[in-house]
Amino acid sequence: MEWNPMSDGAAMEKLTQVFRDVLDEPDLRLARDTTAADVDGWDSLAHIQLMVAVERAFGIKLTTGEIANLADVGELLDLVVARSGS
Amino acid sequence: MEILKTLVERGDLGPARARLRTLARSETDYLRFATLCRWHDRLTARDPASGEPGAGDPLRVALLGGASMDLVEKPLRLALEAAGLATDLFRADYGVIAREMLDPDSATARFRPEVAVVAPTVFDVSTWPAVGSSPEEAAEAVERVVDEWLRLAGSLHDRVGCDVVLNNFHPLPTRPLGSAGTRIPWDRNRFLREVNHALAARAPAYVHINDVATLASLHGVLRWFDHRFWYHAKQPVSLECMVPYVRSMAQVVGALRGKSAKCVVVDLDNTLWGGVVGDDGVEGLRIGEGDAVAESHKAFQSYLKELGDRGVILAVCSKNEEANALEPFDVLPDMVLRRADFAAFRANWSPKSENIVEIARQLNIGLDSIVFVDDNPAERAEVRRAIPDVRVVELPDDPADYPLALDATGWFETVALSDEDRVRGRLYRENAQREALKSETLDYEGYLESLDQIATVGVFDETSMERITQLTNKTNQFNLTTRRLTRTELERYRTDPGKLGLHVRLADRFGDNGLISVAAGHLDGDTFVVDLWLMSCRVFGRGVEHLMANRIAEGAARLGAARIRGLYRPTAKNGLVAELYPSLGFAAVEGAVGEWVIDLDDYRPFQPAIRVAEPANGVESDE
Incomplete structure (x- = not known):
């Protein structure tokens, strides 16, 4: 995959907004290496809501494995960029 | 929000x-x-x-799920409150339904619920018919599953005396036997259907089935259940369908406590039928066969009729002349609903909230028992604001969707139908005839303020002439003279120096109503004569007539007039504006019926709740 800073930046912005809305944390900031442990409220239940909200925002569908095994925000970002760009 | x-x-x-x-x-x-x-x-x-929506202690509700209820709990709590119930909700640990219902010392038993909502999934079905089962063996398996759930419900009921709301089972999303499964006793979807039938047939009075099976079918099983989140976190329902899931459970609980609606109040124009009877005439209405829109409205009437047949009271609330509103029921053969189907019928020009209060009084039911159906978002907002207890359906734009929208609310949920339900409509209709009607004043000014109305007033201009001509030739109700003019005749009010034509466009927070009012007149000596004044029925009672009166007065002054003369020519349909001129401060002209006059020095401008935007076509530029 080609590195495309513009689309990554836009996707990160959109992703951040989704996380802010779902977690009700208007000041939340995400980085590529952010994990669930770093974010207040990102527990296993919020994770389901986040994944559904991300799917809707980007018009994509995540697989069961992806939902279960996401390591950090960077991985999620790569997924949504790859899939919503195609 | x-x-x-x-x-x-x-x-x-x-x-x-x-x-x-x-x-x-x-x-x-x-x-x-x-x-x-x-x-x-x-x-x-x-x-x-x-x-606390009502008096008394909160209802103690226990939620027992076969799957994870973590994401269900809060939405259910809110749905219960939205159904009119203050509740104390207890969520049992998941996956232990049987122990919670059987063990006299379980957390659920100690909570002593008044209602237990039991929400198993297909993964809680303990027995499936073996491959190759005979019909008898499959029937035995059905009985085993049904026995099991009814025994659990009975155990909890006997111990704490609670009602039990029991979800039935939605179809599986796969069918390895295909359509042949309909004839094969051990087909699992066939088996679940049999279980659901037997549960409903054998449920004792304290068990109330929540028909998840039908609900999931309506939404689509593939949407209803998301495997990914079942494998991931044992979610019983997709988030997409979470709201109908919890709402359905909440409404069965609400029905148990008498919180269901009893009466549906419907608008007429563009709700029961397509078109506006006052403007289009009875013959111009769209209702019946042969036209898609007409069929849509007929289908909506049929749905209302079905509600009526099961005991929901029907009532009408319409902004119309009463004679106009009644006529279609008498003369149109394709109307499904007849006057006798309605327990109350109010057609007048008062705010709808006032009429609904009157309907509630007349039928002697609470405002919270009433559902209001109207295609006009401004009317819905007025009712919501003035009488928030009334449940207002957010009606979609397409009349074909009306029955679905009303049905999806679930507001008429019931746990049982009695003989009285079947005749209730008639009882209320008879009572209605005994009641005298009174008027009720509510905060209408506040409603108008909340609409954020913004108007543009302009003189006749090239771009507006087509719409001005159309409105002039089809408006019947708010129309002082009902003069029908050709575009050429109307053009003279644009070009002749002694004439003036004005139009008003109105927008509010629900959207743009477009060009909705026209007035035109000519100078006769030092008198400005209003030849034409009309307004679309969509914006009756919003203050546009006051705005227009102000602008007529200003325009007349600019032409050098000393007074304004207004005419009222009665027709079968314009009774609404018979008293418009006196209400604006005009005095009757002696010896001339339907003529009114006011000196410009005596004219006091009105302050309608409408903000005026800069005119698009320079109405002031000729000053």
């Missing part, structure tokens, strides 16, 4: 709670519903008591 935020910031927690209930009643989107749940949490934390 904005109103809710404002109320919370101001500390008006009671009204905020009422607003929250209103929003939660009609919200279908899960993510927005989840936002409402957070507001619910905040409000409950700040003031637990304001969640």
Whole structure:
């Protein structure tokens, strides 16, 4: 995959907004290496809501494995960029 | 949502709670519903008591899920409150339904619920018919499953005396036997259908089946159940369908406690039929066969008829001349509903909230028993604002969707039908005839302010002439002279120096109503004569007539007039404006019927609740 800073930046912005809305944390900031442990409220239940909200925002569908095994925000970002760009 | 935020910031927690209930009643989107749940949490934390919709202690409800109920609990809590119930909700640990219901010392038993909501999934079905089962063996398996659930319900009921709301089983999303499964006793979907039938047939009076099977079918099983989140976290329902899932459970509980609606109040024009009877005439209405829109409205009438047949009271509330409103019921053969189907029939020009209050009084039912159906968002907003207890259907634009929208609310949920239900409509109709009608004043000014109306007033201009001609030739009700003019004749009000033509466009927070009012007149000596004054029925009672009167007075002054003369020519349909001129301060001209006059020095401008935008076509430029 080609590195495309513009689309990554836009996707990160959109992703951040989704996380802010779902977690009700208007000041939340995400980085590529952010994990669930770093974010207040990102527990296993919020994770389901986040994944559904991300799917809707980007018009994509995540697989069961992806939902279960996401390591950090960077991985999620790569997924949504790859899939919503195609 | 904005109103809710404002109320919370101001500390008006009671009204905020009422607003929250209103929003939660009609919200279908899960993510927005989840936002409402957070507001619910905040409000409950700040003031637990304001969640009390009625008197008495909160209803003790236990939720027992076969799957994870973590994401169900809060939406269910809000849905229960939206259904009119203050509840104390207890969520049992998941996956232990049997122990919770059988063990006299379980957390659920100690909670002593008044209602237990039991929500198994297909993964809680303990026995499936073996491959190759005979019909008898499959029937035995059905009995085993049904026995098991009814025994559990009976055990909890005997111990704590609670009602049990029991979800039935939705179809599986796969069918390895294909269509042949309909004839094969051990087909699993066939088996689940048999279980659901037997559960309903054998349920004792304290067990109330929540028909998840039909609900999931309506939404589509593939949408209803998301395997990924079952494998991931044992979610019983997709988030997409979470709201109908919890709402359905809440409404069965609500029905148990008499919280279901009893009466549906419907608008007429563009709701029961297509078109506006006052303008299009009876013959111009779209109802019946042979035209898609007409069929849509007929189907909606048929749905209302079905509601009526099961005991929901039907009533009409329409802004119309009563004679006009009644005529279609008498003369149109394709009407499904007849006058006798309605327990109350109110057609007048008062605010709808006042009429609904009157209907409630006449039928002797609470406002919270009433559902209001109207295609006009401004009317819906007026009713919501003035009488928030009334449940207002957020009607979609397409009349074909009306029955679905009303049905999807679930507001008429019932746990049983009695003989009385079948004749209730007639009883109320008879009572209605005994009641005298009174009027009720509500805060109508506040409603108008809340509409954020913004108008543009202009003189006749090239771009507006087509619409001006159309409106002039089809408006019947608010039309002082009902003069039909050709475009050429109307052009003279644009070009002749001694003439003036004005039009008004009106927008509000629900959208743009477009060009909705026209007035035109000519100078006769020092008198400005209003030849034409008309307005679309869509914006009756919004203050546009006052805005127009002001602009007529200003225009007449610019032409050098000293007074204005207005004419009223009665027709079968314009009784609405018979008293317009006297209401504006005009005096009757002696010896001339239907003529009114006012000196410009005596004219006092009105202050309608309408902001006026800069004119698009330079109405002031010829000053």
